[in-house]
Amino acid sequence: xxxxxxxxxxxxxxxxxxxxxxxxxxxxxxxxxxxxxxxxxxxxxxxxxxxxxxxxxxxxxxxxxxxxxxxxxxxxxxxxxxxxxxxxxxxxxxxxxxxxxxxxxxxxxxxxxxxxxxxxxxxxxxxxxxxxxxxxxxxxxxxxxxxxxxxxxxxxxxxxxxxxxxxxxxxxxxxxxxxxxxxxxxxxxxxxxxxxxxxxxxxxxxxxxxxxxxxxxxxxxxxxxxxxxxxxxxxxxxxxxxxxxxxxxxxxxxxxxxxxxxxxxxxxxxxxxxxxxxxxxxxxxxxxxxxxxxxxxxxxxx
Numbered sequence: 001x002x003x004x005x006x007x008x009x010x011x012x013x014x015x016x017x018x019x020x021x022x023x024x025x026x027x028x029x030x031x032x033x034x035x036x037x038x039x040x041x042x043x044x045x046x047x048x049x050x051x052x053x054x055x056x057x058x059x060x061x062x063x064x065x066x067x068x069x070x071x072x073x074x075x076x077x078x079x080x081x082x083x084x085x086x087x088x089x090x091x092x093x094x095x096x097x098x099x100x101x102x103x104x105x106x107x108x109x110x111x112x113x114x115x116x117x118x119x120x121x122x123x124x125x126x127x128x129x130x131x132x133x134x135x136x137x138x139x140x141x142x143x144x145x146x147x148x149x150x151x152x153x154x155x156x157x158x159x160x161x162x163x164x165x166x167x168x169x170x171x172x173x174x175x176x177x178x179x180x181x182x183x184x185x186x187x188x189x190x191x192x193x194x195x196x197x198x199x200x201x202x203x204x205x206x207x208x209x210x211x212x213x214x215x216x217x218x219x220x221x222x223x224x225x226x227x228x229x230x231x232x233x234x235x236x237x238x239x240x241x242x243x244x245x246x247x248x249x250x251x252x253x254x255x256x257x258x259x260x261x262x263x264x265x266x267x268x269x270x271x272x273x274x275x276x277x278x279x280x281x282x283x284x285x286x287x288x289x290x291x292x293x294x295x296x297x298x299x300x301x302x
Contacts, residue, residue, distance in 0.1 A: 003032070004023075005212070006022060009037040020129065023129055034215070035122070040211075051112075052247060053160075054108075083236075085162075127182060134229075134262070161193055161246065176234070178216065181218050184248070190207055190242065192205070196234040216231075228265060
């Protein structure tokens with residue numbers, strides 16, 4: 001099963017309609033996809049990964065293997081309520097807390113902020129393309145996320161999934177959907193482990209090649225799109241031979257944003273069936289969409 005790949009360079013020119021259709025299909029039927037030619041500096045991406053791996057080796061690895069998480073197994077030899085991961089979370093918007101991480105090098109802090117500035121532009125671009133595909137104003141999702149404070153919440157979970165001596169006993173990260181909006185993942189280019197659930201089976205997500213960004217949609221996108229674009233269950237498997245890198249940035253609604261389905265994507269409700277039949281008799285062989293829109297307006301007037 002081949003994961004959809006959205007080539008951003010095809011959004012300009014004759015392939016735009018085809019690329020937009022592929023993006024819509026990926027959001028509607030998959031809930032995850034890869035993006036290439038996204039405009040983010042590839043050298044910057046490589047530098048972020050290199051510095052995070054260096055930070056893990058110097059400041060996180062030893063502490064992880066000495067932690068309760070690494071030692072916690074129940075009487076049956078399984079760790080059912082923990083995740084085999086070493087991670088920390090950085091907020092970028094509305095306010096950054098990166099200066100609170102005293103053990104991060106100045107180079108890593110600066111590089112991460114430069115990367116996030118570029119990644120937010122990609123997230124905003126994706127939100128505009130998704131809105132356009134749904135027939136909404138192109139700024140609809142972006143504005144819904146920004147809310148009255150006019151700025152979204154953006155944060156990054158920096159994680160390593162260390163080598164695990166007994167990967168059959170524990171997950172790297174238990175299955176879940178993401179609570180937020182659009183998730184942009186810069187992941188390992190060597191070690192696998194990420195899996196998404198689709199059509200009744202777990203799909204293995206291969207390590208990212210050629211600096212592709214892996215994207216999935218969260219619960220708030222599902223709500224705003226009235227279920228057209230669904231969040232997808234996923235997990236990370238522990239690995240005996242490799243230590244997997246994951247830098248997941250969450251482009252989320254502001255904490256004060258009021259989230260609800262876009263009115264344009266709602267079905268009409270509260271109407272009398274006889275009123276619909278009357279309209280139907282005059283428009284039976286026309287598209288049903290305008291009928292639904294008319295019934296929504298009629299409901300408002302009543």
